[in-house]
Amino acid sequence: MNSAASEPALIGVDWGTSSLRAFLIDTKGNVLDGVSSPEGIMQVADNSFEAVLDRLIGPWVMQNTLPILASGMITSRNGWVETDYAEMPLDAHGLARCLVPHTLTNGRFIHFVTGASAEHSGGPDVMRGEETQIVGAATLGLNDGLFVMPGTHSKWVQVSDGKITDFSTYMTGEIFAALKGHTILGTQIEDGDFNGAVFEAGVKAGLQDPEDLLHNLFHVRTLPLLEKIPTTATGDYLSGLLIGTEIASATRKTDIATAVTIVGRNDLTDLYEIALRAAGLASRRAPDNIVAKGHFMIAKAAGLLE
Amino acid sequence: MNSAASEPALIGVDWGTSSLRAFLIDTKGNVLDGVSSPEGIMQVADNSFEAVLDRLIGPWVMQNTLPILASGMITSRNGWVETDYAEMPLDAHGLARCLVPHTLTNGRFIHFVTGASAEHSGGPDVMRGEETQIVGAATLGLNDGLFVMPGTHSKWVQVSDGKITDFSTYMTGEIFAALKGHTILGTQIEDGDFNGAVFEAGVKAGLQDPEDLLHNLFHVRTLPLLEKIPTTATGDYLSGLLIGTEIASATRKTDIATAVTIVGRNDLTDLYEIALRAAGLASRRAPDNIVAKGHFMIAKAAGLLE
Numbered sequence: 001m002n003s004a005a006s007e008p009a010l011i012g013v014d015w016g017t018s019s020l021r022a023f024l025i026d027t028k029g030n031v032l033d034g035v036s037s038p039e040g041i042m043q044v045a046d047n048s049f050e051a052v053l054d055r056l057i058g059p060w061v062m063q064n065t066l067p068i069l070a071s072g073m074i075t076s077r078n079g080w081v082e083t084d085y086a087e088m089p090l091d092a093h094g095l096a097r098c099l100v101p102h103t104l105t106n107g108r109f110i111h112f113v114t115g116a117s118a119e120h121s122g123g124p125d126v127m128r129g130e131e132t133q134i135v136g137a138a139t140l141g142l143n144d145g146l147f148v149m150p151g152t153h154s155k156w157v158q159v160s161d162g163k164i165t166d167f168s169t170y171m172t173g174e175i176f177a178a179l180k181g182h183t184i185l186g187t188q189i190e191d192g193d194f195n196g197a198v199f200e201a202g203v204k205a206g207l208q209d210p211e212d213l214l215h216n217l218f219h220v221r222t223l224p225l226l227e228k229i230p231t232t233a234t235g236d237y238l239s240g241l242l243i244g245t246e247i248a249s250a251t252r253k254t255d256i257a258t259a260v261t262i263v264g265r266n267d268l269t270d271l272y273e274i275a276l277r278a279a280g281l282a283s284r285r286a287p288d289n290i291v292a293k294g295h296f297m298i299a300k301a302a303g304l305l306e
Numbered sequence: 307m308n309s310a311a312s313e314p315a316l317i318g319v320d321w322g323t324s325s326l327r328a329f330l331i332d333t334k335g336n337v338l339d340g341v342s343s344p345e346g347i348m349q350v351a352d353n354s355f356e357a358v359l360d361r362l363i364g365p366w367v368m369q370n371t372l373p374i375l376a377s378g379m380i381t382s383r384n385g386w387v388e389t390d391y392a393e394m395p396l397d398a399h400g401l402a403r404c405l406v407p408h409t410l411t412n413g414r415f416i417h418f419v420t421g422a423s424a425e426h427s428g429g430p431d432v433m434r435g436e437e438t439q440i441v442g443a444a445t446l447g448l449n450d451g452l453f454v455m456p457g458t459h460s461k462w463v464q465v466s467d468g469k470i471t472d473f474s475t476y477m478t479g480e481i482f483a484a485l486k487g488h489t490i491l492g493t494q495i496e497d498g499d500f501n502g503a504v505f506e507a508g509v510k511a512g513l514q515d516p517e518d519l520l521h522n523l524f525h526v527r528t529l530p531l532l533e534k535i536p537t538t539a540t541g542d543y544l545s546g547l548l549i550g551t552e553i554a555s556a557t558r559k560t561d562i563a564t565a566v567t568i569v570g571r572n573d574l575t576d577l578y579e580i581a582l583r584a585a586g587l588a589s590r591r592a593p594d595n596i597v598a599k600g601h602f603m604i605a606k607a608a609g610l611l612e
Contacts (some may be wrong), residue, residue, distance in 0.1 A: 122511045123525030169524040178488040210517035212555045218475040219429030249518045
């Protein structure tokens with residue numbers, strides 16, 4: 001990396017519900033420095049977002065007057081500034097056109113990247129933050145096919161020629177926690193090492209009869225009760241059943257020409273890789289920090305780097 | 307009713323997880339007297355089941371030496387005496403052959419009606435108590451077709467010529483409570499009068515795409531968020547979505563020649579009647595106390611009334 005490429009050009013902020021990451025980005029879109037904090041929007045009291053931001057990016061801002069871009073749940077009703085959703089198809093240029101500038105106390109701007117909405121027959125879908133990651137992935141050649149972003153609320157995003165064309169949210173992660181913690185299923189789940197065979201059996205049950213989930217979940221009770229699986233693997237069966245059901249639903253209306261791209265850095269992504277394989281689908285991993293690439297591409301499209 | 311028909315002949319006990327009902331039954335199978343208690347098996351400490359029973363049916367037993375039959379979760383691992391499951395097809399004679407006698411302190415017997423198990427490709431299914439209700443319904447001419455027993459764990463039971471031939475459990479009620487109480491969906495549910503139109507919209511979404519439940523549940527968040535339904539009706543949408551999904555799954559493999567029979571006495575049964583109608587299915591209600599009819603038929607088949 002030469003010295004010109006290391007010139008700071010932008011600050012990107014990925015501000016979610018439960019955490020916050022900020023990146024110092026250079027003129028080529030590479031990350032020079034990063035900082036993270038558990039101060040997600042639900043942890044910030046009295047709307048003191050600017051104070052949190054100042055403290056985190058202060059060392060960077062003192063030396064220059066870089067543009068600042070922020071994406072994620074920070075633009076939701078419970079965030080700093082609520083912004084409208086952008087419509088699809090959507091790429092860096094579309095998101096650049098929808099940037100919402102907000103004046104900081106020092107007279108400078110923070111530019112908010114708004115989220116995206118989708119309208120399906122069953123109801124609307126929304127995301128805030130994932131659109132910026134997808135736009136970042138597109139700069140790395142991951143610009144076509146189906147993306148899965150596992151998490152509390154998984155997102156499945158359809159990308160075509162670098163544009164987001166559709167997406168759907170699955171509440172799988174949150175439902176797993178609620179079932180484990182607050183139903184009779186949890187009473188038969190004991191901690192244990194990961195049991196891959198039982199996890200895959202759950203995945204296959206979900207893949208085979210996704211419309212029967214409310215019934216299939218009862219097997220999470222009967223299988224250990226009748227000693228067909230050990231209680232130390234019951235959590236893996238539940239996890240596999242839910243992820244298999246999700247994959248069956250998310251892929252059933254889509255021709256999957258290329259590998260499914262898995263976005264994320266947590267343990268869940270390993271489970272999705274195994275589950276996709278069980279479904280006969282190839283997968284690939286998106287690199288870390290694609291969100292910073294997204295901030296860079298949107299800022300560039302908006303002319304903020306000139 | 308003449309005096310001969312009013313002769314006490316049997317005591318039937320329906321002892322579930324969270325409550326207990328006992329019936330004094332005459333020689334024709336009619337209920338002469340009944341008593342109920344919140345002392346379900348989970349509320350009885352130190353296995354003091356006999357003391358609870360003595361107190362409840364004491365007034366009846368003092369005057370005679372009637373046979374006693376008990377069905378329900380009382381025969382589960384957490385109950386009084388754990389019994390094996392009976393295999394299908396199953397009617398009053400089959401259940402009579404599987405009765406498990408247990409000697410009481412006074413030297414008399416209590417006869418336990420055991421539950422039934424089913425083996426499906428996804429895993430085993432079990433019930434304890436519902437088989438006795440179905441056998442009772444059969445004596446009232448409800449001896450064919452699909453039965454639904456709504457509750458924490460709904461049972462869908464296939465009955466042919468008075469015999470139970472198959473059944474499946476759906477965890478719908480417990481999942482509703484877990485989602486409402488312990489996920490973000492609950493934060494957008496406010497109490498309000500029942501909203502039939504929103505409930506039916508939920509039912510139809512579930513009926514149409516039952517394999518998409520993990521995604522459809524996210525609409526319980528977005529519909530009120532984007533003001534498509536009022537927060538006071540969000541609970542009705544969630545309830546409808548789950549029940550519609552259950553009905554789609556439970557009826558998809560079955561030819562439904564006659565009306566679906568709804569068994570139960572709680573508010574839920576009204577919702578299932580509306581939901582079945584939305585699915586284009588006729589329904590009928592089983593009368594109350596069919597479980598006592600079941601106790602009577604099983605006791606009779608076992609020769610206990612002679």
